[in-house]
Amino acid sequence: xxxxxxxxxxxxxxxxxxxxxxxxxxxxFAENETGSGTFIAxxxxxxxxxQIINEAMRLLDPxxxxxxxKKDGDRLEKGEVIARADGKMRALLGAERVTLNxxxxxxxxxxxxxxxxxxxxxxxxKICDTRKTTPGLRMLEKYxxxxxxxxxxxxxxxxxxxxxxxxxxxxxxxxxxxxxxxENVGHMVKIEVETESLVQVEExxxxxxxVIMFDNRTPDExxxxxxxxxxxxxxxxxxxxxxxxxxxxxxxGVDYISLGLLTxxxxxxxxxxNVGAKGx
Numbered sequence: 188x189x190x191x192x193x194x195x196x197x198x199x200x201x202x203x204x205x206x207x208x209x210x211x212x213x214x215x216f217a218e219n220e221t222g223s224g225t226f227i228a229x230x231x232x233x234x235x236x237x238q239i240i241n242e243a244m245r246l247l248d249p250x251x252x253x254x255x256x257k258k259d260g261d262r263l264e265k266g267e268v269i270a271r272a273d274g275k276m277r278a279l280l281g282a283e284r285v286t287l288n289x290x291x292x293x294x295x296x297x298x299x300x301x302x303x304x305x306x307x308x309x310x311x312x313k314i315c316d317t318r319k320t321t322p323g324l325r326m327l328e329k330y331x332x333x334x335x336x337x338x339x340x341x342x343x344x345x346x347x348x349x350x351x352x353x354x355x356x357x358x359x360x361x362x363x364x365x366x367x368x369x370e371n372v373g374h375m376v377k378i379e380v381e382t383e384s385l386v387q388v389e390e391x392x393x394x395x396x397x398v399i400m401f402d403n404r405t406p407d408e409x410x411x412x413x414x415x416x417x418x419x420x421x422x423x424x425x426x427x428x429x430x431x432x433x434x435x436x437x438x439x440g441v442d443y444i445s446l447g448l449l450t451x452x453x454x455x456x457x458x459x460x461n462v463g464a465k466g467x
Contacts, residue, residue, distance in 0.1 A: 188238055188330050196323070197243050200285045212280045222276040222462050224283075226290070228263040229457035232298035235259045235334045236290030239327075240270050243286040248278030260297065260334040269458065276462075283460050292324070293331035294456035300335025300449050306433045312441055315340045317425070319447035328450045340445050348372060349379045352402075361387060365394035379423070388412045396420065401441065403427045409439040 226240065234257045244251045251274030257263065272279060303314050315338040320328045329339045341347030350364045358364035361380055368378055379398035380391040391399050392415065399416055401409045403426035416422055423443040424436060436444055 188326055190238070190242065192326060193238060193242055194246065196326075197246055197285065199323075200289075201246070201281070204285055205281055209277065209281045212277045216276045218275070218277065220276045221274060222279055223271060223273045224279050224460050224462035225271050226269040226287075227459050227461060228265055228267045228269060229459055230263075230265050232263050232294055232456040233301050233335055234261050234263050234269060234290075234456075235293035235297045235331045236269075236286075239289045239293070240272075240286055243282050243289070244272050244274065244278070247282045248274040250274060251278060263294070263456070279462060287458060287460055288455075289324075289327060291455035291458050292321075292453070293327055293334075294458065296328055296331035296450055296453040297335035298456055299453045300332050300337040303430060303433060303446060303449065304336040306430050307437055307444065308434065309437050312437065312439070313338050313443050314449075315423075315443050315445045316449050317445050317447040318343065319451040321450070332449055335449075337449060338443070340443075347379065348376055349381065349400075350396075351381045352383070355381075361390045361396075362394045365391070365396060369395070377421075382412075385412055385415065388415055392416060392420065398423060400425055400445075406435045406439050409436070409441055413440050 237255055237259050240255065241253060244253060251272055253270060253272050255270045257269045263269065300314065307314060316329055316332045317340055325342065329342065333339060341349065348368055350361070350368065355361055355364055358367060365378060365380065377397040379400060380396040381400045381402045382388045382391055383402050388399060398421040400423040401412055404412065404424065409424055413422055421443070422441045423445055424439065424441045425445040428436060428444060428446060429448065433444070
């Protein structure tokens with residue numbers, strides 16, 4: 188993850204949560220009173236949050252002493268200690284909620300991604316995410332997907348071309364859409380086309396698409412469509428795919444399966460932060 192972007196995000200989150208000051212902690216504890224706290228897993232899952240803990244804690248207390256016992260992508264067992272922080276009480280308590288919210292969210296996404304990769308159980312097809320992320324958290328959520336063994340699709344509208352059904356409708360057809368894009372983007376940019384029928388697949392191939400998505404197609408339809416796609420064109424399946432039916436796409440031959448559920452339906456992993464006083 189980009190450290191500068193992460194620090195900017197954390198400052199924004201602290202402004203939202205702490206505002207002018209932490210009324211409770213500042214009323215209770217002197218500025219230099221110190222304590223310690225441990226992050227503990229309250230359920231099994233996959234941990235993601237090394238950089239979050241490091242940056243979030245140090246942003247409020249540059250002198251905080253941190254010990255991490257887990258790395259991003261490590262499995263967690265209920266009751267395991269993830270990390271320990273020793274520093275100023277005000278900082279530990281001020282950083283607690285932001286740090287937990289982000290670490291729990293990212294760990295939940297990684298845990299769900301591992302489940303998806305396991306359910307697919309393919310040596311060829313890769314699981315990837317989508318743009319269906321929480322506003323403001325895309326960098327973090329997409330990083331969590333990679334920690335769970337998944338891959339990233341485009342990060343936004345700026346780093347990849349995807350010609351979807353509405354683009355095709357406005358442009359008239361797939362051929363026109365691909366041609367116009369080719370005339371206006373550089374040679375380093377790949378063009379993906381969303382298709383819903385064999386006719387559209389064949390048109391996308393003829394138009395010179397780099398990636399062809401089979402949108403809301405059944406495994407049998409994909410097996411049929413993919414026979415008409417040359418090997419040099421990347422294929423992707425998306426839409427209507429869940430953890431329950433994911434295994435049925437294992438033998439379709441598709442290169443990628445993109446799952447919005449990895450980020451929009453992930454349950455945060457339960458992690459707690461328990462503290463103890465040390466003195467001044």
